[in-house]
Amino acid sequence: MQSLLFALSASAVLAAPTIGKRADIKCPIVFDGRVPTSFAANASKFDTSATNTIFNADFVKGNNLTWSGILEFPNVTKSRFDTADHTAVEVTIDDRSIFQKQNGFRRAGLQFLNDTPDGPGQTGVKTLHFSVKQNPSRPLNLTHEYLNVWHERADFAGNQIQFQYGTLIGKSDSDKNDFKILDQSNKQLYAKAADPTQWQNFALKLDYNENMVTIYYSLGDAPLKQVANATSAPLAGGGQYQIGMLKKPTGTSDVANAGFQESPLDESQIYGGIFLEDSANNCVSL
Ligand SMILES: *[C@@H]1O[C@H](CO)[C@@H](O)[C@H](O)[C@H]1NC(C)=O
Numbered sequence: 671m672q673s674l675l676f677a678l679s680a681s682a683v684l685a686a687p688t689i690g691k692r693a694d695i696k697c698p699i700v701f702d703g704r705v706p707t708s709f710a711a712n713a714s715k716f717d718t719s720a721t722n723t724i725f726n727a728d729f730v731k732g733n734n735l736t737w738s739g740i741l742e743f744p745n746v747t748k749s750r751f752d753t754a755d756h757t758a759v760e761v762t763i764d765d766r767s768i769f770q771k772q773n774g775f776r777r778a779g780l781q782f783l784n785d786t787p788d789g790p791g792q793t794g795v796k797t798l799h800f801s802v803k804q805n806p807s808r809p810l811n812l813t814h815e816y817l818n819v820w821h822e823r824a825d826f827a828g829n830q831i832q833f834q835y836g837t838l839i840g841k842s843d844s845d846k847n848d849f850k851i852l853d854q855s856n857k858q859l860y861a862k863a864a865d866p867t868q869w870q871n872f873a874l875k876l877d878y879n880e881n882m883v884t885i886y887y888s889l890g891d892a893p894l895k896q897v898a899n900a901t902s903a904p905l906a907g908g909g910q911y912q913i914g915m916l917k918k919p920t921g922t923s924d925v926a927n928a929g930f931q932e933s934p935l936d937e938s939q940i941y942g943g944i945f946l947e948d949s950a951n952n953c954v955s956l
Pocket residue numbers: 712714715721
């Protein structure tokens with residue numbers, strides 16, 4: 671009897687990973703950017719402020735483009751914090767991804783609907799969660815510098831935290847396959863090689879009171895682990911989060927307006943489990 675029980679529990683432990691280990695969010699959600707499957711079924715819901723209850727319908731995207739044309743919903747396993755009612759979302763860029771007159775960039779960035787420059791996203795202690803996955807049929811050109819997830823200052827003069835990919839302009843390309851998390855002065859806080867097939871889960875705990883950043887990471891379905899201790903980083907200046915793709919050009923110092931971009935362009939980054947949680951009392955969903 672004893673050995674039978676042992677055998678049963680051992681096989682249960684071994685079987686667990688195959689069913690996928692989702693995790694519940696355990697802290698209060700400030701902004702929920704997880705994409706409901708009902709939106710994937712009718713992507714035109716993203717296109718107007720009357721129906722887009724998740725993100726800003728109007729920003730930040732190519733002139734004349736609609737979110738329903740920019741976003742795709744790949745049939746991939748769900749990321750760690752997405753439920754049965756959520757889907758992965760693929761942010762695409764192409765030759766038309768020119769915002770206003772920024773001819774140097776190709777960009778498409780999601781902003782949480784209720785995130786305002788002096789709002790609750792910019793006070794207290796908040797943790798930004800996102801998972802990333804690569805689409806092998808839309809590879810990025812890692813000769814270029816990409817900004818994928820960031821918090822831009824209200825005066826647009828800098829980004830307090832930056833999650834980047836590719837070759838950072840003016841730097842060696844030896845780490846081009848790494849995701850790099852940088853502070854406002856481009857000091858690297860953490861780096862992790864991009865995985866070609868699995869979800870990679872990141873969380874950035876931003877302590878706006880103490881100006882400290884703590885980074886958490888896991889691969890696939892694994893629980894997040896703290897991978898960088900709290901580090902001093904200036905977070906003042908308000909602003910907004912942005913999640914998507916911003917591809918910088920090569921061959922210019924005026925990156926917003928000039929430089930080289932290959933054409934035709936067809937690239938993407940897949941996201942899942944996007945949300946901002948309240949980490950007062952040190953609560954972080956792992
Ligand atoms: C899709 O959503 C739009 C915007 O809410 C709505 O007008 C339209 O009727 C919906 N289409 C379907 C097929 O549900």
